[in-house]
Amino acid sequence: MREKLQGSIPSTCTNVLTLMLPLQHSKLLTIRRPYIDLNVASKLQIYESIIRPIVIYVCETWAMTVTEQNRLLIFERRVIRKINGPTQNNDGTWRIKTNEELEILVKKETIGRFIKS
Numbered sequence: 001m002r003e004k005l006q007g008s009i010p011s012t013c014t015n016v017l018t019l020m021l022p023l024q025h026s027k028l029l030t031i032r033r034p035y036i037d038l039n040v041a042s043k044l045q046i047y048e049s050i051i052r053p054i055v056i057y058v059c060e061t062w063a064m065t066v067t068e069q070n071r072l073l074i075f076e077r078r079v080i081r082k083i084n085g086p087t088q089n090n091d092g093t094w095r096i097k098t099n100e101e102l103e104i105l106v107k108k109e110t111i112g113r114f115i116k117s
Helices: 002-007 013-025 040-055 066-084 099-106 111-116
Strands: none
Touching: 040 066, 040 111, 066 099, 066 111
16 A cells, blocks of 8 residues: 555546555554544544545645545545444434534534635
Protein backbone atom coordinates (compact mmCIF):
# COMPACT_ATOMS: atom_id res chain seq x y z
CA MET A 1 0.00 0.00 0.00
CA ARG A 2 2.68 2.45 1.03
CA GLU A 3 4.75 1.79 -2.07
CA LYS A 4 1.81 2.56 -4.33
CA LEU A 5 1.21 5.95 -2.71
CA GLN A 6 4.85 7.04 -2.54
CA GLY A 7 5.88 6.46 -6.12
CA SER A 8 3.28 8.32 -8.14
CA ILE A 9 0.37 10.69 -7.90
CA PRO A 10 -2.91 8.97 -8.74
CA SER A 11 -4.54 10.52 -11.78
CA THR A 12 -8.17 10.21 -10.72
CA CYS A 13 -10.24 10.05 -7.60
CA THR A 14 -11.24 6.49 -8.48
CA ASN A 15 -7.56 5.48 -8.38
CA VAL A 16 -7.20 6.99 -4.89
CA LEU A 17 -10.29 5.18 -3.66
CA THR A 18 -8.98 1.92 -5.07
CA LEU A 19 -5.75 2.45 -3.16
CA MET A 20 -7.59 3.43 0.03
CA LEU A 21 -9.97 0.46 0.19
CA PRO A 22 -7.45 -1.68 2.16
CA LEU A 23 -7.35 1.07 4.82
CA GLN A 24 -10.95 0.30 5.72
CA HIS A 25 -9.79 -2.97 7.22
CA SER A 26 -6.65 -1.64 8.86
CA LYS A 27 -6.11 -1.76 12.60
CA LEU A 28 -6.32 2.03 12.76
CA LEU A 29 -9.98 2.06 11.74
CA THR A 30 -11.24 -1.03 13.52
CA ILE A 31 -11.84 -1.21 17.21
CA ARG A 32 -8.93 -3.41 18.25
CA ARG A 33 -6.02 -2.98 20.57
CA PRO A 34 -4.07 -0.67 20.98
CA TYR A 35 -6.63 1.80 19.59
CA ILE A 36 -9.50 0.59 21.75
CA ASP A 37 -8.33 2.83 24.58
CA LEU A 38 -8.70 5.98 22.48
CA ASN A 39 -11.92 7.92 22.86
CA VAL A 40 -14.13 8.78 19.90
CA ALA A 41 -12.85 12.36 19.71
CA SER A 42 -9.25 11.13 19.41
CA LYS A 43 -10.18 8.63 16.70
CA LEU A 44 -12.00 11.35 14.75
CA GLN A 45 -8.93 13.58 15.11
CA ILE A 46 -6.74 10.81 13.68
CA TYR A 47 -9.16 10.41 10.77
CA GLU A 48 -9.28 14.14 10.02
CA SER A 49 -5.55 14.73 10.33
CA ILE A 50 -4.06 11.57 8.78
CA ILE A 51 -6.52 9.51 6.75
CA ARG A 52 -8.69 12.22 5.17
CA PRO A 53 -5.75 14.20 3.71
CA ILE A 54 -4.41 11.04 2.09
CA VAL A 55 -7.78 10.35 0.47
CA ILE A 56 -8.25 13.88 -0.87
CA TYR A 57 -4.65 14.43 -1.94
CA VAL A 58 -4.80 16.31 -5.25
CA CYS A 59 -8.58 15.74 -5.51
CA GLU A 60 -9.09 19.52 -5.73
CA THR A 61 -7.63 19.54 -9.24
CA TRP A 62 -9.75 16.68 -10.59
CA ALA A 63 -13.07 16.92 -12.34
CA MET A 64 -14.95 14.44 -10.18
CA THR A 65 -18.03 12.65 -11.34
CA VAL A 66 -21.09 12.13 -9.15
CA THR A 67 -20.14 8.47 -8.82
CA GLU A 68 -16.69 9.36 -7.47
CA GLN A 69 -18.20 11.85 -5.01
CA ASN A 70 -20.62 9.19 -3.80
CA ARG A 71 -17.76 6.71 -3.34
CA LEU A 72 -15.87 9.27 -1.25
CA LEU A 73 -18.94 9.86 0.92
CA ILE A 74 -19.47 6.11 1.34
CA PHE A 75 -15.83 5.70 2.39
CA GLU A 76 -16.10 8.55 4.91
CA ARG A 77 -19.35 7.25 6.41
CA ARG A 78 -17.91 3.76 6.72
CA VAL A 79 -14.88 5.07 8.61
CA ILE A 80 -17.03 7.22 10.92
CA ARG A 81 -19.38 4.30 11.60
CA LYS A 82 -16.42 2.15 12.64
CA ILE A 83 -15.13 4.91 14.91
CA ASN A 84 -18.48 5.59 16.62
CA GLY A 85 -19.66 2.00 16.80
CA PRO A 86 -23.22 0.66 16.87
CA THR A 87 -26.26 2.08 18.68
CA GLN A 88 -28.29 0.10 21.18
CA ASN A 89 -32.06 0.33 20.78
CA ASN A 90 -34.46 0.50 23.73
CA ASP A 91 -35.26 -3.20 23.37
CA GLY A 92 -31.56 -4.12 23.70
CA THR A 93 -30.86 -4.86 20.03
CA TRP A 94 -27.93 -3.27 18.23
CA ARG A 95 -27.99 -1.43 14.90
CA ILE A 96 -25.64 0.70 12.81
CA LYS A 97 -26.05 4.46 12.89
CA THR A 98 -27.94 6.14 10.05
CA ASN A 99 -26.33 8.78 7.82
CA GLU A 100 -28.32 11.50 9.61
CA GLU A 101 -27.06 10.32 13.02
CA LEU A 102 -23.49 10.40 11.72
CA GLU A 103 -23.90 13.98 10.46
CA ILE A 104 -25.22 15.07 13.87
CA LEU A 105 -22.33 13.33 15.67
CA VAL A 106 -19.54 14.69 13.49
CA LYS A 107 -20.86 18.23 12.87
CA LYS A 108 -18.15 18.87 10.28
CA GLU A 109 -18.30 19.30 6.56
CA THR A 110 -18.34 16.13 4.52
CA ILE A 111 -15.42 15.11 2.36
CA GLY A 112 -17.38 16.04 -0.80
CA ARG A 113 -18.06 19.59 0.41
CA PHE A 114 -14.46 19.91 1.57
CA ILE A 115 -13.15 19.07 -1.90
CA LYS A 116 -15.55 21.46 -3.63
CA SER A 117 -14.59 24.40 -1.39
